[in-house]
Amino acid sequence: MLKRIPVYILTGFLGSGKTTILKRMLHHVKVSGQKPALMLNELGSENVEKELFNDEAMIELLNGCICCTIQDDMRVEIDKLLKSREDIDVLLIEGTGIANPAEIIEALTHPDVIDKVEIQSVIGLVDASRYLEYQSMFQSSKEIRTMLKQQITTSTLLVVNKIDLLDEKKRLKVTSKLEVLKGMNVPMVFAQYGEVDSELLFERRFFTNALHMQDNPEMHHHVHHSHPFQAIKIEGLEEIDKMSFEKWLKGQSQSLLRAKGYIRFKGSSQLFSFQFASNQLEVIPIESSKSSCIILIGAKLDDKQLMQSLYSM
Numbered sequence: 684m685l686k687r688i689p690v691y692i693l694t695g696f697l698g699s700g701k702t703t704i705l706k707r708m709l710h711h712v713k714v715s716g717q718k719p720a721l722m723l724n725e726l727g728s729e730n731v732e733k734e735l736f737n738d739e740a741m742i743e744l745l746n747g748c749i750c751c752t753i754q755d756d757m758r759v760e761i762d763k764l765l766k767s768r769e770d771i772d773v774l775l776i777e778g779t780g781i782a783n784p785a786e787i788i789e790a791l792t793h794p795d796v797i798d799k800v801e802i803q804s805v806i807g808l809v810d811a812s813r814y815l816e817y818q819s820m821f822q823s824s825k826e827i828r829t830m831l832k833q834q835i836t837t838s839t840l841l842v843v844n845k846i847d848l849l850d851e852k853k854r855l856k857v858t859s860k861l862e863v864l865k866g867m868n869v870p871m872v873f874a875q876y877g878e879v880d881s882e883l884l885f886e887r888r889f890f891t892n893a894l895h896m897q898d899n900p901e902m903h904h905h906v907h908h909s910h911p912f913q914a915i916k917i918e919g920l921e922e923i924d925k926m927s928f929e930k931w932l933k934g935q936s937q938s939l940l941r942a943k944g945y946i947r948f949k950g951s952s953q954l955f956s957f958q959f960a961s962n963q964l965e966v967i968p969i970e971s972s973k974s975s976c977i978i979l980i981g982a983k984l985d986d987k988q989l990m991q992s993l994y995s996m
C-alpha cells in the first residue's frame with residue numbers, strides 16, 4: 684500500500700500572513716530532515732509567490748480559487764505528485780485569501796484521494812489588525828464576512844496574527860468575537876509574523892477513520908471528541924434501500940456536515956455517485972467497477988452509532 688502523505692492546509696484572508704507562516708513551516712520540515720511539497724492556489728494566471736519557493740516540489744493551481752474545477756485539478760495533481768515523487772514526506776497547501784478551506788477538505792476527502800493523504804490540520808490565519816473592520820457591516824461586504832466566517836469555523840487551529848499592530852483593548856475585542864465563532868476545542872494562539880511554536884503548528888487535529896462493514900461494531904470506538912472535524916470512510920456496504928439511506932443521512936444532521944461516495948441501491952446493479960450536502964441527497968449513475976464507499980465528514984461523528992445504524996438498516 685502506498686504511504687499516505689500528511690497534509691496541512693493554510694487558510695486566511697488576503698494578507699493575513701499565510702505565506703509568512705508557510706515559510707516557517709517549510710523551514711521546520713526541512714531542518715527536521717523531511718522533504719516538503721507545496722501546493723499554492725493563486726488568483727489569476729500568474730503565481731507571483733512562486734519565486735519564493737524555488738527549490739521545492741511545487742504544484743500550482745492557477746486561475747481561480749479552489750472550487751469545482753480546481754478540485755478536479757487538485758486530485759489529478761496530488762496523484763501525479765504521489766506517483767512521481769515518492770520522496771515527499773509532507774504536503775503544505777496554501778489556498779487563496781478568498782478560498783473556503785471546506786473546498787480543500789472536500790477535494791482531499793474525495794473517494795479516489797482519501798487513501799492517499801492524511802489531513803493533519805487546517806491552520807486558519809486571522810489578521811488581528813483588520814478583523815474588526817472586516818467584520819463591520821459598515822466597512823466590509825457580506826461576501827467578506829461570510830468568507831471570514833467560513834475560514835474561522837473550518838479551522839482546527841487559529842493563529843491570530845499581526846498582534847503587533849493593535850492595542851490590548853482591541854485585542855480583547857477580537858478575541859471575544861473569535862471565541863464565539865471558532866469550533867469547540869480549537870486552540871487560538873496569538874502571533875507576530877506567524878511566530879508560533881512548531882509543535883502546536885504541526886500537531887494533528889483532523890482525523891480520518893477507515894471502517895469496513897465486516898468489522899465488529901463493538902470495535903468501533905475511535906471517536907475523537909476533542910477535535911472539531913473528522914472524516915470517516917466506510918467500505919463493504921452492500922446494496923441498500925435508497926429511501927432508508929436518505930433517511931439515515933438526514934438523521935445524522937446533528938453531527939454530519941457532508942457525505943459523498945459511491946453506492947449501489949437495491950433493485951439495480953448500477954453504481955451511483957452520491958452527494959449529500961445541505962441536508963439534500965443527489966445521486967448520479969456512473970459506469971465504473973468501483974466498490975461502494977461512503978465518506979462522512981462531520982464534527983463528533985460516533986463510529987459505533989453510525990455503524991450500528993447502518994447494520995440494522
Ligand SMILES: Nc1nc2c(ncn2[C@@H]2O[C@H](COP(=O)(O)OP(=O)(O)OP(=O)(O)O)[C@@H](O)[C@H]2O)c(=O)[nH]1
Pocket residue numbers: 695696697698699700701702703704779780844845846847848874875876877
Ligand atoms: N506588522 C506585521 N506584518 C506582518 C505580520 N505577518 C505578516 N506580515 C506582513 O504582511 C504582509 C502579508 O503577509 P503574507 O504572509 O504574504 O500574507 P498572505 O496571507 O500570504 O497574503 P495573500 O497572499 O495576499 O493572501 C507581508 O508584508 C508580511 O511581511 C505581522 O504579524 N505583523
